[in-house]
Amino acid sequence: MSSEQPAKKRISExxxxxxxxxxxxxxxxxxxxxxxxxxxxxxxxxxxxxxxxRKDLSFFGSFGTRGLGYDVNELKxxxxxxxxxxxxxxxxxxxxxxxxxxxxxxxxxxxxxFSIVKLFDNDQRKIGSNHKGIIVSDIKNLDKEIAEDGIEMxxxxxxxxxxxxxxxxxxxxxxxxxxxxxxxxxxxxPNVYLRNENMSMELEYLSFAIxxxxxxxxxx
Amino acid sequence: MSSEQPAKKRISExxxxxxxxxxxxxxxxxxxxxxxxxxxxxxxxxxxxxxxxRKDLSFFGSFGTRGLGYDVNELKxxxxxxxxxxxxxxxxxxxxxxxxxxxxxxxxxxxxxFSIVKLFDNDQRKIGSNHKGIIVSDIKNLDKEIAEDGIEMxxxxxxxxxxxxxxxxxxxxxxxxxxxxxxxxxxxxPNVYLRNENMSMELEYLSFAIxxxxxxxxxx
DNA sequence: GAATGTGAAGGTTTTCACAGCA
DNA sequence: TGCTGTGAAAACCTTCACATTC
Numbered sequence: 001m002s003s004e005q006p007a008k009k010r011i012s013e014x015x016x017x018x019x020x021x022x023x024x025x026x027x028x029x030x031x032x033x034x035x036x037x038x039x040x041x042x043x044x045x046x047x048x049x050x051x052x053x054r055k056d057l058s059f060f061g062s063f064g065t066r067g068l069g070y071d072v073n074e075l076k077x078x079x080x081x082x083x084x085x086x087x088x089x090x091x092x093x094x095x096x097x098x099x100x101x102x103x104x105x106x107x108x109x110x111x112x113x114f115s116i117v118k119l120f121d122n123d124q125r126k127i128g129s130n131h132k133g134i135i136v137s138d139i140k141n142l143d144k145e146i147a148e149d150g151i152e153m154x155x156x157x158x159x160x161x162x163x164x165x166x167x168x169x170x171x172x173x174x175x176x177x178x179x180x181x182x183x184x185x186x187x188x189x190p191n192v193y194l195r196n197e198n199m200s201m202e203l204e205y206l207s208f209a210i211x212x213x214x215x216x217x218x219x220x
Numbered sequence: 221m222s223s224e225q226p227a228k229k230r231i232s233e234x235x236x237x238x239x240x241x242x243x244x245x246x247x248x249x250x251x252x253x254x255x256x257x258x259x260x261x262x263x264x265x266x267x268x269x270x271x272x273x274r275k276d277l278s279f280f281g282s283f284g285t286r287g288l289g290y291d292v293n294e295l296k297x298x299x300x301x302x303x304x305x306x307x308x309x310x311x312x313x314x315x316x317x318x319x320x321x322x323x324x325x326x327x328x329x330x331x332x333x334f335s336i337v338k339l340f341d342n343d344q345r346k347i348g349s350n351h352k353g354i355i356v357s358d359i360k361n362l363d364k365e366i367a368e369d370g371i372e373m374x375x376x377x378x379x380x381x382x383x384x385x386x387x388x389x390x391x392x393x394x395x396x397x398x399x400x401x402x403x404x405x406x407x408x409x410p411n412v413y414l415r416n417e418n419m420s421m422e423l424e425y426l427s428f429a430i431x432x433x434x435x436x437x438x439x440x
Numbered sequence: 441g442a443a444t445g446t447g448a449a450g451g452t453t454t455t456c457a458c459a460g461c462a
Numbered sequence: 463t464g465c466t467g468t469g470a471a472a473a474c475c476t477t478c479a480c481a482t483t484c
Binding site: 010011012013016017019020021023024025045046047082083084085089091098099101102103105106108109111112114152153176177178179183185193194195196197198199200201202203204205206207208209210211212214215216217219220 | 326
Binding site for chain 4: 442445449450451453454456457
């Protein structure tokens with residue numbers, strides 16, 4: 001019984017983001033009929049260096065063929081597996097306001113295996129209404145319904161003032177990851193992943209860049 | 221005629237993002253009635269280290285008082301100036317679909333001085349309709365209207381297939397920065413800033429984190 | 441010959457630790 | 463005494479360069 005713990009190097013967030021980019025580009029290459037792609041070609045499309053591409057992939061294994069490059073289908077499948085999007089994730093959206101309802105219809109989500117199965121709101125006028133075949137539930141039943149459906153991720157699009165209550169509820173119901181659009185620093189226990197989406201921040205970066213003539217290194 | 225070029229250190233993107241975070245937290249501290257804040261308190265609220273806060277600020281000057289901390293109003297004003305949000309920015313949204321129309325109503329934008337003044341679409345059913353007091357214009361007049369209004373930033377929320385055409389148009393009209401929601405790698409000339417907002421990428425990160433038990437270092 | 445995979449080098453960002461000032 | 467501002471050290475990430483393989 002050997003215990004070869006492979007010492008699992010910490011993967012940087014940038015590497016993970018780039019994997020997402022590679023994945024999207026590989027889908028495109030598939031459509032364009034490519035069977036094989038080199039790190040150079042992949043890098044060009046993302047404005048990265050070939051070495052960066054190879055290094056990123058090397059953290060997870062050796063997927064290429066020397067002298068040839070990477071098999072497009074194979075690499076895409078492999079990255080999908082690494083990212084955990086070789087399966088369906090069930091999500092709920094909490095807060096069916098402007099952004100919440102826009103996200104119900106956001107096609108990129110379903111395309112990557114993120115399937116929105118429940119919607120919640122506290123507004124009586126919204127509860128019971130139908131969005132893309134999903135009936136909006138009363139937020140009162142949040143934890144019960146989340147737990148019943150085995151939902152593992154939620155998207156929070158409620159006002160900042162109530163966001164923390166929603167988080168506490170869904171955490172209790174067993175949610176493992178939260179994408180938060182409310183402009184507030186939420187608290188989650190250490191076993192729950194939280195990501196904040198802040199669109200003003202992106203505009204603020206642009207504003208800074210214009211005003212300061214910023215020369216970005218490797219901008220998003 | 222001295223030529224003291226201050227060698228202007230390149231500021232990292234992370235520093236700029238953190239400035240945005242400080243700015244938001246300082247607004248909150250104002251509301252909570254704080255007059256003064258230490259790097260420690262500021263750091264706690266963002267889950268950062270005090271040294272990080274101080275270092276970030278030090279790139280731009282010395283804004284604090286030893287033994288005391290920072291004056292909340294003063295620091296907020298200073299960061300606003302650095303970020304270039306001590307003024308109004310006129311924006312246009314191109315593509316009034318789900319996301320575009322959600323963003324028209326997004327309050328965080330106006331709160332930070334980003335004022336949406338024009339909307340564009342190519343759909344005859346949408347052109348002429350009213351969103352928050354703004355009449356949707358025909359995309360045919362894009363460059364003319366953008367130039368006339370002196371719009372410097374645009375948000376692109378059209379399908380990936382047409383996004384590049386929109387970009388080419390607005391660049392010709394003199395736009396300096398673009399926030400892109402279309403899932404495609406756009407080309408812009410070097411004097412135009414481009415930022416991509418990709419919400420699936422955030423979910424993919426969460427998916428990766430769950431599947432791989434990722435321990436993030438300094439997650440968004 | 442062509443392109444991967446990877447240690448080592450180089451660069452950047454964060455953290456430490458302490459001098460300096462209110 | 464308390465907290466900033468900042469060089470220097472440590473950690474981290476990217477790029478180089480080349481041995482290796484097809």
